[in-house]
Amino acid sequence: MAKRKSDFTTLYRGATGQYAWLFHRITGVAIILFLFAHVVDTAVIGWGPQAYARVMAVYENWAVRLLELGLVAAVIYHALNGVRVMVFDFWPATTKYTKALTRATFLLWFACMVPITWLMGKQILQLLGVI
Numbered sequence: 001m002a003k004r005k006s007d008f009t010t011l012y013r014g015a016t017g018q019y020a021w022l023f024h025r026i027t028g029v030a031i032i033l034f035l036f037a038h039v040v041d042t043a044v045i046g047w048g049p050q051a052y053a054r055v056m057a058v059y060e061n062w063a064v065r066l067l068e069l070g071l072v073a074a075v076i077y078h079a080l081n082g083v084r085v086m087v088f089d090f091w092p093a094t095t096k097y098t099k100a101l102t103r104a105t106f107l108l109w110f111a112c113m114v115p116i117t118w119l120m121g122k123q124i125l126q127l128l129g130v131i
Contacts, residue, residue, distance in 0.1 A: 016102040024081045027074035034071050062127035069120045076116075077109045 045052045058064055084105045088095050125131045 016099050016106075020081055020084070020102045020105065023077060024085075027078040027081075030071065030074045031078060060127070062124050065120065065124045065127060069117065069124070072116055072120065073109075073113055076112050077105075080105050080109050080112075 041055045044055045059068075084101050087101065088098075094101065122131065
């Protein structure tokens with residue numbers, strides 16, 4: 001029996017639902033990594049105020065602030081997509097609107113990120129000495 005093309009390729013082809021799934025996993029891992037780092041940097045207080053102050057000074061770096069913006073983006077996306085998944089769980093009939101709800105999630109995330117990026121971006125640019 002001859003093999004069909006679909007026998008050699010992956011099932012997923014990059015539809016909106018697959019990207020939502022992928023971004024949800026990536027943002028979840030990023031948030032967990034941040035939480036681990038946060039526990040560690042908070043635990044430094046046990047070594048004294050000077051050690052804690054040195055660790056906190058790292059957060060005044062423009063690159064760390066950029067990572068912080070990425071963290072905010074990850075948390076907002078993860079939360080919005082989690083709500084989308086809960087809608088599907090509680091109201092299974094909504095799965096026929098998967099594509100529309102996924103697009104709405106991305107649009108809502110973008111709408112949230114515009115003012116946040118404006119506010120946090122100004123701080124980053126100040127640290128860089130641009131403004």
